[in-house]
Amino acid sequence: MVYVYVLASYFIGTIMTAYVVMKFMKGEDIRKLGSGNVGARNAGRLLGKKGFLLTAIGDVLKGILVVAGAKYLGFSLEHQILALIAVVVGHIWPITLKFKGGKGIATAAGGLVVVAYQPFLVFGGIFLLLLVILRSFTLAGMTAFLTVPFIYWFMDYSLYECTLVFIVIALLLVAHRDNLKEKLARKII
Structure with missing residues (x-):
């Protein structure tokens, strides 16, 4: 069960908030704009404060939800951190975007607060x-x-x-x- 959860955590990490926010707000691919990074800083440069905040909140929530879910399921602290590692790996190297994602700061910070x-x-x-x-x-x-x-x-x-x-x-x-x-x-x- 733990390893299925860790694998699911990776796939949660691959949900790239900046990509979704840019598609929703402008209908464009953020990877082709600005620095090309799929993170809050690039979203902020391209979409302003609203884009930055939506992206940062979404990225932080990925870390929070994965670790909180592991806690809720009664996983050990070690397994909670393994889930955090998986969600951060998913954020940095998402299979959904050809392994080119964000930098992982917000996702890691959200998860570390809950750990x-x-x-x-x-x-x-x-x-x-x-x-x-x-x-x-x-x-x-x-x-x-x-x-x-x-x-x-x-x-x-x-x-x-x-x-x-x-x-x-x-x-x-x-x-x-x-x-x-x-x-x-x-x-x-």
């Missing part, structure tokens, strides 16, 4: 501090996300749970690798 809100609150504080220091949403976010497995570790979660959370974060870093290279190059130069 355990206490570590997420610490992450939020670290993110805000880094945002003030680095003045870059991307660098602050990615750096703060790197701390999440350690936050779980210091809050006495098991090594297995911390490792699974690390996998979620590693997926986000892989999805953002080009953005990070560009941002770091600008900061260094």
Whole structure:
């Protein structure tokens, strides 16, 4: 049952909110516009605040619903995080859009809040501090996300749970690798 749920979580992740919102609002394929990314930032650039908010909310809800459903079904914390990994993978590499999806931040954040809100609150504080220091949403976010497995570790979660959370974060870093290279190059130069 757990593995069927994890597989279903992947397919929930493949429901690309930005793609649906763009089709509904403009009748166009978001992959052919702006940055070509199927995420909230590109939707916001192309559709304004309404497009950004609808996309962000839809993407966050994917993570929330998958983890909340796993909790409701009585799955262990490890299995809840596996479902989160699957929905994030589905968002980043959706079979429905030839494996070219979004970056996974909103979906991961929504799921991590439901997995355990206490570590997420610490992450939020670290993110805000880094945002003030680095003045870059991307660098602050990615750096703060790197701390999440350690936050779980210091809050006495098991090594297995911390490792699974690390996998979620590693997926986000892989999805953002080009953005990070560009941002770091600008900061260094």
